[in-house]
Amino acid sequence: MRKAQGSWEKRILKSLNSMCTELNIPLAQKRPANEQKELLNKWNEMGTDEPDLSLFRPVYAPKDFLEVLMNLRNPNYENGEQPSFRNHLGLIQVPLKVKDIPELKEDFSELGLNIGQLGIDDSAQVPPEFFENEHVRVGQKVLAEQDSAAAQQYVRQGCPTALRADLWALILNISNQPEDILYYEQLKSNVIQHNLLVDSLIYKDVKLTASNDDYYFVFEDYLYQVLLCFSRDTSVLEHFTYSSATPPKSYIQGKLGMEEYAVFYPPNGVIPFHGFSMYVAPLCFLYHEPSKLYQIFREMYVRFFFRLHSISSHPSGIVSLCLLFETLLQTHLPQLFYHLREIGAQPLRISFKWMVRAFSGYLATDQLLLLWDRILGYNSLEILAVLAAAVFAFRAVNLMEVTSLAAAEAVLADLSTLKVMPLLQIFLFATVT
Amino acid sequence: MAGKVKWVTDIEKSVLINNFEKRGWIQVAENEDWNFYWMSVQTIRNVFSVETGYRLSDDQIVNHFPNHYELTRKDLMVKNIKRYRKELEKEGSPLAEKDENGKYIYLDFVPVTFMLPADYNLFVEEFRKNPSSTWIMKPCGKAQGKGIFLINKLSQIKKWSRDSKTSSFVSQSSKEAYVISLYINNPLLIGGKKFDLRLYVLVSTYRPLRCYMYKLGFCRFCTVKYTPSTSELDNMFVHLTNVAIQKHGDDYNHIHGGKWTVSNLRLYLESTRGKEVTNKLFDEIHWIIVQSLKAVAPVMNNDKHCFECYGYDIIIDDKLKPWLIEVNASPSLTSSTANDRILKYNLINDTLNIAVPNGEIPDCKWNKSPPKEVLGNYEVLYDEEMAQSDGTDRDLRGRPGQPTGVKGSRARDSGKPVLTTWK
Numbered sequence: 001m002r003k004a005q006g007s008w009e010k011r012i013l014k015s016l017n018s019m020c021t022e023l024n025i026p027l028a029q030k031r032p033a034n035e036q037k038e039l040l041n042k043w044n045e046m047g048t049d050e051p052d053l054s055l056f057r058p059v060y061a062p063k064d065f066l067e068v069l070m071n072l073r074n075p076n077y078e079n080g081e082q083p084s085f086r087n088h089l090g091l092i093q094v095p096l097k098v099k100d101i102p103e104l105k106e107d108f109s110e111l112g113l114n115i116g117q118l119g120i121d122d123s124a125q126v127p128p129e130f131f132e133n134e135h136v137r138v139g140q141k142v143l144a145e146q147d148s149a150a151a152q153q154y155v156r157q158g159c160p161t162a163l164r165a166d167l168w169a170l171i172l173n174i175s176n177q178p179e180d181i182l183y184y185e186q187l188k189s190n191v192i193q194h195n196l197l198v199d200s201l202i203y204k205d206v207k208l209t210a211s212n213d214d215y216y217f218v219f220e221d222y223l224y225q226v227l228l229c230f231s232r233d234t235s236v237l238e239h240f241t242y243s244s245a246t247p248p249k250s251y252i253q254g255k256l257g258m259e260e261y262a263v264f265y266p267p268n269g270v271i272p273f274h275g276f277s278m279y280v281a282p283l284c285f286l287y288h289e290p291s292k293l294y295q296i297f298r299e300m301y302v303r304f305f306f307r308l309h310s311i312s313s314h315p316s317g318i319v320s321l322c323l324l325f326e327t328l329l330q331t332h333l334p335q336l337f338y339h340l341r342e343i344g345a346q347p348l349r350i351s352f353k354w355m356v357r358a359f360s361g362y363l364a365t366d367q368l369l370l371l372w373d374r375i376l377g378y379n380s381l382e383i384l385a386v387l388a389a390a391v392f393a394f395r396a397v398n399l400m401e402v403t404s405l406a407a408a409e410a411v412l413a414d415l416s417t418l419k420v421m422p423l424l425q426i427f428l429f430a431t432v433t
Numbered sequence: 434m435a436g437k438v439k440w441v442t443d444i445e446k447s448v449l450i451n452n453f454e455k456r457g458w459i460q461v462a463e464n465e466d467w468n469f470y471w472m473s474v475q476t477i478r479n480v481f482s483v484e485t486g487y488r489l490s491d492d493q494i495v496n497h498f499p500n501h502y503e504l505t506r507k508d509l510m511v512k513n514i515k516r517y518r519k520e521l522e523k524e525g526s527p528l529a530e531k532d533e534n535g536k537y538i539y540l541d542f543v544p545v546t547f548m549l550p551a552d553y554n555l556f557v558e559e560f561r562k563n564p565s566s567t568w569i570m571k572p573c574g575k576a577q578g579k580g581i582f583l584i585n586k587l588s589q590i591k592k593w594s595r596d597s598k599t600s601s602f603v604s605q606s607s608k609e610a611y612v613i614s615l616y617i618n619n620p621l622l623i624g625g626k627k628f629d630l631r632l633y634v635l636v637s638t639y640r641p642l643r644c645y646m647y648k649l650g651f652c653r654f655c656t657v658k659y660t661p662s663t664s665e666l667d668n669m670f671v672h673l674t675n676v677a678i679q680k681h682g683d684d685y686n687h688i689h690g691g692k693w694t695v696s697n698l699r700l701y702l703e704s705t706r707g708k709e710v711t712n713k714l715f716d717e718i719h720w721i722i723v724q725s726l727k728a729v730a731p732v733m734n735n736d737k738h739c740f741e742c743y744g745y746d747i748i749i750d751d752k753l754k755p756w757l758i759e760v761n762a763s764p765s766l767t768s769s770t771a772n773d774r775i776l777k778y779n780l781i782n783d784t785l786n787i788a789v790p791n792g793e794i795p796d797c798k799w800n801k802s803p804p805k806e807v808l809g810n811y812e813v814l815y816d817e818e819m820a821q822s823d824g825t826d827r828d829l830r831g832r833p834g835q836p837t838g839v840k841g842s843r844a845r846d847s848g849k850p851v852l853t854t855w856k
């Protein structure tokens with residue numbers, strides 16, 4: 001796994017460096033004084049003064065990453081079994097251990113049919129006395145006591161919209177102290193002083209994704225304010241101690257290969273890919289103060305999101321999620337799985353992008369937030385794979401009738417009307433296995 | 434009785450025509466026998482004007498009230514609301530209560546407004562009380578942001594002064610009348626940008642008042658960051674949210690069109706400000722719409738051949754107070770994005786389902802009480818008949834924010850123990 005991650009990283013860095021050479025732009029450069037002043041003035045509206053981004057392209061897109069994952073093989077693994085229907089027919093061929101539905105039911109027991117959920121039991125037809133009022137009351141109590149562990153348990157049943165921002169901050173241990181605000185301001189001044197090549201990548205990504213999104217276009221300027229600072233935040237490097245990835249290095253001009261002249265590039269070690277800004281966008285609905293928004297995002301990244309774009313064997317890593325998705329589908333909807341495979345529409349080809357983005361930009365925002373409640377509550381990303389499988393199960397009838405990958409994509413193109421909690425509940429607890 | 438509805442329209446928009454055609458209605462010309470005529474405001478003026486003496490028969494309905502301008506002309510709307518408030522005050526109604534500064538507690542929802550040139554002197558008096566304020570000048574009879582500008586100095590509107598010797602402006606014909614309103618320079622900003630709300634309200638009868646609010650309203654965002662700075666008073670991209678203006682901006686996006694759904698707004702406000710203040714805001718929005726309709730109801734020609742779908746423009750300030758900016762009789766049926774087209778198509782569909790029951794040839798004598806199932810995305814905003822009955826059929830346990838149901842206590846200052854209801 002580490003070897004694969006290593007060679008993937010080499011590829012990304014090579015791509016970044018060649019873009020740099022092609023466009024004759026340095027990876028990093030100090031800004032002249034007048035440019036610094038200008039940027040400071042328009043710090044709150046960077047979205048309106050677009051530089052020429054036509055020559056930039058994202059360093060990679062999720063589908064490039066999928067190609068790498070598909071080719072992962074464990075050279076130590078001897079699979080002596082005869083090829084048969086029971087073998088794994090999906091794209092991921094690495095034998096990681098993933099959970100089955102009985103295990104998932106146990107893990108996600110709070111999503112059971114007899115337990116109240118926000119996203120189900122707060123709909124307009126259900127009287128609030130049944131569940132919602134009491135749930136809100138408990139939430140307020142958890143916040144009053146500032147009990148982080150209780151909060152994590154609580155959000156498994158969903159956060160009331162008015163309490164969500166505070167509950168997430170409590171779980172992520174973000175309190176926005178003066179020193180945190182100062183740290184953010186320091187990052188901001190780093191942005192003003194130095195121009196990084198990745199800034200253009202960030203700019204391009206926002207313009208390609210969030211700016212065109214019905215829900216998130218309003219927050220475009222916040223995204224720059226968060227992501228430009230994020231690239232310069234060396235504290236993010238700490239997460240590499242528990243990640244299979246290593247931060248890319250670059251060398252001061254002319255000193256290639258000399259370790260004393262190596263720096264991490266970008267300073268936070270994370271090269272953004274196409275869609276990266278969508279990790280931040282939904283958070284803008286909850287936090288409108290830039291330094292708090294920043295800290296929440298950073299913590300979400302180093303706890304969860306980094307696993308979605310690095311190769312590891314962790315149960316919440318993207319490889320495991322893909323395998324979990326494929327296994328769930330193959331085991332519980334074998335006819336559908338087989339049919340889609342036959343017509344050249346491997347299900348993972350469609351669901352991969354949902355999982356890499358943690359469904360941001362695919363679901364309606366209120367539904368997405370309910371999903372992310374559970375990510376925080378269960379401290380795991382496995383729910384993304386379960387939801388992906390549940391979506392396929394929901395649209396199974398239509399999918400059985402398609403005869404091409406394009407048609408399958410079309411059936412699954414619009415998830416904006418889906419209600420995630422009923423889908424998850426039915427898939428886990430109400431499907432005959 | 435088995436004939437198909439015959440329709441005419443002056444407004445060639447696909448969202449209309451597709452809806453007529455899908456009902457199997459038959460298009461006819463204006464001079465033929467028709468049952469349903471979607472008119473422009475010019476046509477309605479002609480139809481009901483004293484000279485033409487047009488008489489509509491029982492099986493004909495139109496989409497405007499004859500004197501809708503009592504609500505939809507900026508100066509008349511303000512005039513009617515002022516009159517309504519004074520009447521309530523005279524009756525000693527608790528709704529007309531004022532606070533210690535002399536401002537109406539419950540009925541202060543229109544920014545201070547004067548007609549020009551008629552009230553020029555009154556305006557100057559008000560302006561001088563607060564000389565650093567900004568005011569917005571709007572021509573009474575125009576739409577889509579045309580002719581609007583901001584001022585912060587008396588000299589900028591000299592020509593409306595009635596005493597002005599240099600005034601080339603002599604005629605007081607209503608075409609050139611302006612209103613000047615206190616500009617709301619502290620709008621609620623989201624993502625740093627100003628926005629307003631467009632809400633659709635269907636009125637089927639004014640006496641008794643029966644109106645419906647379309648659940649799928651939207652916010653219209655400016656493409657440029659808001660600033661109250663005086664150097665940007667001329668920049669209409671900062672201040673005017675009309676799509677007709679914004680779509681010429683450099684940053685206008687054709688995918689989302691700068692529009693947000695009202696449910697996004699609600700989610701954002703609940704998440705960042707809390708549920709109570711958000712519910713209160715939406716309650717107040719419903720309240721001001723109903724009050725504006727009640728204000729004009731006595732002067733409206735409640736012709737039984739008429740219904741009307743209004744476009745209400747509302748701005749929310751940073752204290753989360755909603756302000757009624759204006760009411761449009763002919764809200765735009767042009768679609769700026771794909772979502773927009775779907776929304777407007779459904780709007781017309783639901784409107785027709787209520788105004789022309791079962792899609793059959795109408796009988797204007799019907800009781801205008803459609804069954805709940807046909808409302809579609811409309812919900813009852815106010816039904817005067819139901820409110821005046823003892824409410825035995827009403828569901829009082831509605832979810833917060835829904836307009837039917839007991840209104841939150843407005844009697845907080847008057848010391849009355851009873852909750853004020855929509856009644």
